[in-house]
Amino acid sequence: MIQLQNVSKQYTLSKQQQKELQTNASSVYAVNKVSFNCTPGRVYSLLGANGAGKTTTLRMIATILKPTEGNIMVGGENVIDHPEKVRQKIGFLTGSTNLYDRLTPGEIVQYFADLHGMDKVLFEQRKDMLFTHLNIHEFSKKRIAQLSTGMKQKVSIARSMIHDPSIVIFDEPTSGLDVITAYSIIELIKQCKVEGKTIIFSSHIMSEVDLLCDDLAIISKGNLIYADTMTNFRSQYIHQSLTEAFIDIVKEGGRRVPV
Amino acid sequence: MNTILTVLKKELKDTLRDKRTLISAIIIPALIIPVLLIGVTKLQSSLMKKEGDKQLKIALIGNTENFKKQMEDPGFKMFTNYKIDDAKSAVAKDSLDAILEFQPDFFANVDELKSGKMNLYYKSTNLMLYSRVSEKLEAIKSQILEERIKTLNISKETLTPFNVNKVDISTAKEVLGKTIGGFLPYIFIIFCFTACMYPAIDLITGEKEKGTMETLLSSPASRFQILIGKMLTITIVGLSAALMTIVGMVVGLKFLPNIPADFLATINDMVSAKFIIMLFAMLIPLSIFFAGILSATVIRAKSFKEAQTMVTPMMFVIIIPAMLAMIPGVMLNWQTAFIPILNIALATKEIIAGTINMAMYAAIVLSLIGFALLAAFVSYRQFSKESMVLK
Numbered sequence: 001m002i003q004l005q006n007v008s009k010q011y012t013l014s015k016q017q018q019k020e021l022q023t024n025a026s027s028v029y030a031v032n033k034v035s036f037n038c039t040p041g042r043v044y045s046l047l048g049a050n051g052a053g054k055t056t057t058l059r060m061i062a063t064i065l066k067p068t069e070g071n072i073m074v075g076g077e078n079v080i081d082h083p084e085k086v087r088q089k090i091g092f093l094t095g096s097t098n099l100y101d102r103l104t105p106g107e108i109v110q111y112f113a114d115l116h117g118m119d120k121v122l123f124e125q126r127k128d129m130l131f132t133h134l135n136i137h138e139f140s141k142k143r144i145a146q147l148s149t150g151m152k153q154k155v156s157i158a159r160s161m162i163h164d165p166s167i168v169i170f171d172e173p174t175s176g177l178d179v180i181t182a183y184s185i186i187e188l189i190k191q192c193k194v195e196g197k198t199i200i201f202s203s204h205i206m207s208e209v210d211l212l213c214d215d216l217a218i219i220s221k222g223n224l225i226y227a228d229t230m231t232n233f234r235s236q237y238i239h240q241s242l243t244e245a246f247i248d249i250v251k252e253g254g255r256r257v258p259v
Numbered sequence: 260m261n262t263i264l265t266v267l268k269k270e271l272k273d274t275l276r277d278k279r280t281l282i283s284a285i286i287i288p289a290l291i292i293p294v295l296l297i298g299v300t301k302l303q304s305s306l307m308k309k310e311g312d313k314q315l316k317i318a319l320i321g322n323t324e325n326f327k328k329q330m331e332d333p334g335f336k337m338f339t340n341y342k343i344d345d346a347k348s349a350v351a352k353d354s355l356d357a358i359l360e361f362q363p364d365f366f367a368n369v370d371e372l373k374s375g376k377m378n379l380y381y382k383s384t385n386l387m388l389y390s391r392v393s394e395k396l397e398a399i400k401s402q403i404l405e406e407r408i409k410t411l412n413i414s415k416e417t418l419t420p421f422n423v424n425k426v427d428i429s430t431a432k433e434v435l436g437k438t439i440g441g442f443l444p445y446i447f448i449i450f451c452f453t454a455c456m457y458p459a460i461d462l463i464t465g466e467k468e469k470g471t472m473e474t475l476l477s478s479p480a481s482r483f484q485i486l487i488g489k490m491l492t493i494t495i496v497g498l499s500a501a502l503m504t505i506v507g508m509v510v511g512l513k514f515l516p517n518i519p520a521d522f523l524a525t526i527n528d529m530v531s532a533k534f535i536i537m538l539f540a541m542l543i544p545l546s547i548f549f550a551g552i553l554s555a556t557v558i559r560a561k562s563f564k565e566a567q568t569m570v571t572p573m574m575f576v577i578i579i580p581a582m583l584a585m586i587p588g589v590m591l592n593w594q595t596a597f598i599p600i601l602n603i604a605l606a607t608k609e610i611i612a613g614t615i616n617m618a619m620y621a622a623i624v625l626s627l628i629g630f631a632l633l634a635a636f637v638s639y640r641q642f643s644k645e646s647m648v649l650k
Contacts, residue, residue, distance in 0.1 A: 062477045065645055084479050092477035098470035102276040103269075114265040115478045159474070169477075 001198055002038040002061055002167060007031060007070035009056050009222075030056045032222040033070070038200050038215070040166070043193055045213035046202040047246060053222040054202040058171045061200065062092045075167055075198075088116065091165035093156055095175030101145035105136050105155040108144070109162050116163040123162070130158040134184065150181035157188060168192050170201035174208060186212060206242045220250050262480050266488025274458050274492055284454035284496045288503035292446065293511030300515055310387045316354075317392070318346040321361030329399050330359075334391065350380055357381040357392055372407055431522060436612025439512070441585040443611070444604035447504040448581045449574075451542070452549050454500030455493050456570050459553035462489045464566040467558075472648055486554070486642045490635060493550035494543070501542050537610050537620070541603045544627035548599060549577075551634025558641045558648070584608065591619060597626045 009031040018024065031053040038044040048054045059065040061072060063083040072079040075089040099108055106127070113123045131137045134154040139147060144155065153173075160168070170189070174182035182205075189212055192199050203209055209216070216233050218226040226249050228236075237245035274280050314334055318341040319327055327337050341349070341358070349355035358380035365375035379396075381388050408415060429437075466472040475485060512526050553570060560566035577600060583589055584604030591605035602623045609615040641647050 059473075064473060064476045064649070084481060087477060087479045090477065092474065094470070094473065098474045100269075100273055100471060101469075102273050107269075107272070111265070111269045112478060115262060115480050117261070117479070 001040060001073070001075065002044075002200060003071075003073040004037070004057075004061070005035050005071045006033045007035070007057070007060060007067045007072055008033055009053075009060060009065060010068040029222045031060070031067075031219075034219070034222075034224045035070075036215075036217050036224065036227050038198050040198045041193060041196045042199070042214040043189060043212050044198075044200040044215045044217070045209045046200060046217050046219060047204075047209065048202070048219035049250065052219045054219055055171055056222075057219065058092075058169050058200070058202060062090055062169050063087055064092075088163075089165055090167045090169055091160035091163070092169045093160040093171070093173050095172035099144045099152055099155055099159070102143055104143055105131075105140045105147075105158065108155060109158050112159050113162050118163055126162055126164060127158075130161060134158055149176065150178055153177055153181055154184065157185065161188070165197070167198045168200070170199070172202055172204065174203070174205060182208075206246065210242050218246065218249055225249060262484045263488050263491070266480060266485055267491050270462055270489055270492035271495065274462065274496060277457075277461065280454075280457055280461075280496060283457055284500040285503055288447075288450045288454070288500045289507045292504060292507035293514065296508070296511030297514055297516075304516070307387065310385075311391070315356040315388060315391065318349070318355055318358045319361070320346060320358060321363070321365065323359075323361060325366075326359075326361070326399075329402075330395060332395060335395070347380060350382060353382075356385060356388055359392075369403065372410070430613070431524070432528070433612045433614065435522065435526070436608050436610075436614070439508070440608035440611040441604070443505070443508055444607040445581045445585060446508065447501040447542075448545070448600060448604065449578065450504045451497045451501040451546055452574065452577050455497035455546065455549045455553055456574075458493045458496045459550065460557050460560075460563060460566040460570065462492060463554055464557045464560045464563055467560075467648065468562050476648065482642055482648070483639060486639055487635075490547065490550040490554055490638065493553065494546040497546040497549055498539075498542060501546070505538070534610060537615075538607065540624050541606060541627055544624070544631040545599070545603055547631035548627065548634045551631065551636075551638045554638040555634065555641045558638070580604070591616070593619070593622075596622050599627060599630045602626065 008029055010027050010029050012027050013021065013023070013025065018026070021028070034053075034057060036044070046054045046057065056065060060067050060079065061074060063074075063079045063086050066080060074086045077085040077089070079086050103111070109127055109130075110123070113127075118126075131140060134157060136151075136154055136158060139151055144152060147155070157173075168189075170185075173185050173189075177185070186208060189199060189201065193212075193214075201212075213230050215229050216227070217224055226233075233245070237248075240248070312334075314336055316336050316338065317330070318338045319330075320341060320343050323339060327339060330337060338355070341355075343358070343360060346355060346358045346360075350358060358378070360378040360380065362376045362378075365377060368375040379389075379392060381392070383389070404418075408418070466475065476482070480488075509526060509530055513523065552573070556569050556573065557566040560569055580598060580601035581604050583601055589595070589601075589605070591602070591609055595605055596602050596619050606615060606620060606623050610620075
């Protein structure tokens, strides 16, 4: 489970940044008093325009950034008090395929498995399962620099899932991918849901959100302006597509609906 | 500890697959020193021989027919038809090598057992010219002196109140320490730092730029463990470069042409377990120091190029203390023992010469460890800041 309570992330602005943003304020809130919960076995989707605060929120959940205010609990652990325990439980994947060019898929997956302290036998089983499912075996001995974007994203998925995390955090996972590779990620998310994992992902692709998510939150300029189940959302915006409803909500500044 | 070793293992594997690191840390230090030593020595010998065999064109100005006969030598071609200004112009244009201008009363003074005066005009850029011409002139002078001694009926000893017999009691080790002892640390310090530069940029700024740092930060490894793993990798690469430089230097010295036997024996003695241990006890903290200051610097860069721009000027800061150690008169004492880089260079000289003060050596090692820990701490403070580790 993921629980956010009045979470904020404040950045101090330099004089240069104040000038660029045309503001006299000495600081800015990238995320401002955001609260929501993600429960196991459900897919939570975070929507918002570029710069809304989605990535900042996901990074705070993944302990990459520290919240300035508020509380985040991930799998029963506080992200500030026990960040290493939180990171043991999570799998984090971003849209940009961030891998090591001079290593092979096998070596990368081994590295992250070792960082998680995985047992050797279990690792081999998980690796074999993931590589088979994602068709990585055919290029597992090639270096990352020689692989296509789609192949790299598959390796990223394997890397993030090798330790069988109970909580999965995806930040625009299908961004820039071809249809077939994007489909494999959607299938993975569905599989994670069936396995009872807690899943939170951000996306710009409304069709994916429509297909996958059980709970929905919209962030705009750091503020949570909408949060509800997908079922309630569809009933509230019955005559509109998800895209149209999203645009309306962002324009109006939204209304908070607790999940 | 396991996590640090996991990070170290992966970073080493990744780094050693990079051709630029292999070239800068292993190949260049191991090859360039022996190639330079042997190549430059051979080239120098060849140039000196060429210069020595060259026939020098010398103009004699004044009434010089007799002198011309005395100067006769296959290595010299004499010209007596120049006026002084034309001859100077010819030397400037390299169509003449030298001018011997005899003062008008030269020959009269010499005949009257007095001192004659002549001017030798030449260019100092012409290697060996002065030594060749003055050697010939000295021979003529000695001959004239012999004749005068006979004429005056006095003995040679009368003209030589005393002789000084030079006896050098410095050992071959001390001589070696003075000669290569200053040069060797300069080279291995530079190579150690240069070898650390690229992995530091690649493992820190490179990861930030590529976005892999974010992925690594979401793993169970703490920032401290990640940083230590990376710093150890940078340190190992730097140490390898220093080691290869020393190996290259020893190999180069052993294969130098015409090397005296006792010099060769001293080089063999130098490469002992004691020398290696003492040197590495200083090199290890120095490499950690380099890894720390480079990490703390490159973490501030947003791109590979920016990081390169930041670390290049650091090279000049490192060179200065290494060069200072080569200056005669700069000695290892209780002040210089605490200046990093300078202390290791001076200590290496003393270790090679076999004259190191062990108390001072201990102080040097401890001070280097102190600087290494400080650099690592500063690096960790930088690495802990969110704005530093993310794009």
